[in-house]
Amino acid sequence: MLLEGERDTILKTTSAVLAEHGARREKLIPLLQAVQEQLGYLPKLAMEEIAAALDIPAVEVFGPATFYNSFRLHPPGEHQFKVCMGTACYMIGGQIALDSFERRLQIKPGETTADRRFSLDQVACVGCCSLAPVVVVDNFVEGKVTPTRVDGLILSYESNGQKVEQDSQQTEATNTDEAKGEEGS
Ligand code: FES
Structure with missing residues (x-):
């Protein structure tokens, strides 16, 4: 569950990352890495935004995100x-x-x-x-x-x-x- 204000942060961060790296299919992994670097994890909402920007099904973003151990799908705990x-x-x-x-x-x-x-x-x-x-x-x-x-x-x-x-x-x-x-x- 997202905390108050978190949705906006995720949307802004994802949008900035897309603007910086370019919304191109071959950039999928660098995009995911950049979002995780900035947010500390890869929120589902960010992956959905990336999928929409790249005009690909969300499952094609979830696939690599869940396959590679380096991606964290839950926010880090305190x-x-x-x-x-x-x-x-x-x-x-x-x-x-x-x-x-x-x-x-x-x-x-x-x-x-x-x-x-x-x-x-x-x-x-x-x-x-x-x-x-x-x-x-x-x-x-x-x-x-x-x-x-x-x-x-x-x-x-x-x-x-x-x-x-x-x-x-x-x-x-x-x-x-x-x-x-x-x-x-
Ligand atoms: S196996 Fe080496 S510290 Fe755990």
């Missing part, structure tokens, strides 16, 4: 969770972490929550295999991510958007307190 699915991470629990995010956020990789707070992606090796399974949260690398840690990460941003390191300490403290509570009961 916070982005990128779950590494490289070999090391996959073998040690990457899929479990990804499943946890999907279940908790109710979205699939490549999607964004309805409130646009979070988006979820799966990525190839990010070069920190010793920390597997790894999740990149915005610009922070989070290692050895368990389902419990997934909950902690989401909760920290749901409440007040604190940084990952702060939340990390809070979660550890909480877990310790819970463990003490269980020991004492």
Whole structure:
């Protein structure tokens, strides 16, 4: 669903991109790339506008947009969770972490929550295999991510958007307190 004023922004941006690159069929990919670069994703409305300008069926624009992984069809979330699915991470629990995010956020990789707070992606090796399974949260690398840690990460941003390191300490403290509570009961 588009936010207030977003429709105008998309139309203006698409129109400017068409004017700059030219409304020609052979320019389809550069047009899509330019729109994504400016808006952060490829809205359906922009693709429909491009199809109309190029005088081709919309499906001929949706085709390449959905085929190439480099195109994002949903707006980026305020916070982005990128779950590494490289070999090391996959073998040690990457899929479990990804499943946890999907279940908790109710979205699939490549999607964004309805409130646009979070988006979820799966990525190839990010070069920190010793920390597997790894999740990149915005610009922070989070290692050895368990389902419990997934909950902690989401909760920290749901409440007040604190940084990952702060939340990390809070979660550890909480877990310790819970463990003490269980020991004492
Ligand atoms: S496989 Fe995940 S960081 Fe290398």
